[in-house]
Amino acid sequence: MGSQEVIALIIFLLTYALIISEQIHRTTIAMLGGLLMIALGVLDQNVAIHHIDFNTIGLLVGMMIIVGITAQTGLFEYIAVWLSHKAKGAPIKILVALSTFTAVASALLDNVTTVLLVVPVTLSITSQLKVNPIPFLISEILASNIGGTATMIGDPPNLMIGSAVQELTFLSFINNLAPVIAVIMIITILIFAIIYRKQLRTTDDLKKQLLNKSAKEEIKNPELLRKCLIVIFITIGGFFIHQFIHIETATIALIGAFILLLFTGDKYLVHALEKIEWTTLFFFIGLFVIVGGLVETGLIAALAKKAMSWTGGELKSTTLLVLWMSAIISAFVDNIPFVATMIPMIKEMGNLGITNLDPLWWSLSLGACLGGNGTLIGASANLVVAGIASKEGYHITFLKFLMVGFPLMLISIFISMIYVYIRYLM
Numbered sequence: 001m002g003s004q005e006v007i008a009l010i011i012f013l014l015t016y017a018l019i020i021s022e023q024i025h026r027t028t029i030a031m032l033g034g035l036l037m038i039a040l041g042v043l044d045q046n047v048a049i050h051h052i053d054f055n056t057i058g059l060l061v062g063m064m065i066i067v068g069i070t071a072q073t074g075l076f077e078y079i080a081v082w083l084s085h086k087a088k089g090a091p092i093k094i095l096v097a098l099s100t101f102t103a104v105a106s107a108l109l110d111n112v113t114t115v116l117l118v119v120p121v122t123l124s125i126t127s128q129l130k131v132n133p134i135p136f137l138i139s140e141i142l143a144s145n146i147g148g149t150a151t152m153i154g155d156p157p158n159l160m161i162g163s164a165v166q167e168l169t170f171l172s173f174i175n176n177l178a179p180v181i182a183v184i185m186i187i188t189i190l191i192f193a194i195i196y197r198k199q200l201r202t203t204d205d206l207k208k209q210l211l212n213k214s215a216k217e218e219i220k221n222p223e224l225l226r227k228c229l230i231v232i233f234i235t236i237g238g239f240f241i242h243q244f245i246h247i248e249t250a251t252i253a254l255i256g257a258f259i260l261l262l263f264t265g266d267k268y269l270v271h272a273l274e275k276i277e278w279t280t281l282f283f284f285i286g287l288f289v290i291v292g293g294l295v296e297t298g299l300i301a302a303l304a305k306k307a308m309s310w311t312g313g314e315l316k317s318t319t320l321l322v323l324w325m326s327a328i329i330s331a332f333v334d335n336i337p338f339v340a341t342m343i344p345m346i347k348e349m350g351n352l353g354i355t356n357l358d359p360l361w362w363s364l365s366l367g368a369c370l371g372g373n374g375t376l377i378g379a380s381a382n383l384v385v386a387g388i389a390s391k392e393g394y395h396i397t398f399l400k401f402l403m404v405g406f407p408l409m410l411i412s413i414f415i416s417m418i419y420v421y422i423r424y425l426m
Helices: 003-021 026-039 045-051 054-073 075-086 091-108 111-129 134-148 156-164 170-196 204-211 222-245 249-264 266-274 278-296 299-311 315-332 335-351 358-371 380-391 398-425
Strands: none
Touching (some): 003 278, 003 335, 026 045, 045 278, 054 075, 054 249, 054 278, 075 111, 091 111, 111 134, 111 204, 111 380, 134 358, 134 380, 156 170, 156 249, 170 358, 222 249, 278 299, 278 335, 299 315, 299 335, 315 358, 358 398
């Protein structure tokens, strides 16, 4: 191993260790790691920029702007009150309704954006019913990662895979992942309802007070809501047909975002830019450069050869190795850096003789996205929910989450394994 490979590996391992330790913000660590790759000569600046996936960055920016403006209309509060009415104020039914809504919204928006909107609403409802919000929040974390797995834009790992592999379109993600995700979501919600049905109880008076709230009164700006819904409809429609019109998903999301800003005027521009999660974007940028260093020095190719030697390059065993390895590692390491490392590795496996890479891509997606449910540090959405809850005085501990999340994650991966085997490997 040459000096450049050693430097790249040390930077990569140090970055990972510091991200896991959570002693310093992960964005700071990722950016410093990426910049060290350039400063120490592993990559030059132009090559580093080439490794940044601007489709991922652009898509996130576009959706953050659209959702940031839509949040001001009161739409998400309206949905929460409407769901509470449909559930007749019963806490366990509200938990099921909010979890289902979180899963669907995570598939259509993205899971981090969804939990940012759903969690404050959940805390408001649980405080009115005087019930413990922790079961609601944990179920929403799991639902956001499960629902986000169903589409290309729902979870950052899918976004990265879809951007890196041109033939995997928006529609192909839905076609290949949505069927198994629907099954996993139903089973997860049933298990949750059984676990918490006796704990989540409230009085008839508190139910009545909640049901007296009018959903319509939550809509603060009907005119803005109309504009937002038109843009959301057009943008999501664009995602469905992007492979036919030959426009990338990032371009579609950014067109949607800036058309909405054109509709709404200057007063929403500053607010929309403030709502962009810059820490998330810079975290991605730093990671893309770090993984670029591993690619350019040949370390990824060496790792792919090692994995191929374990499985003999046989498709079935390689696919199942990718699924379970992705799930277990993603439970303990943020799935974004893990997927950033795996993408070039799977591409390299294609160069080494595996002709059909589709089962590997779907296994990586299922393993990384669902594996994020294993622990509190497994995915970005988990940390976002824990952060909001902590500010409100509710602490989701690592162990409390692990006791629920890890067994349910293993069940979801077992279901995924059966699905992948029957659909792609038989």
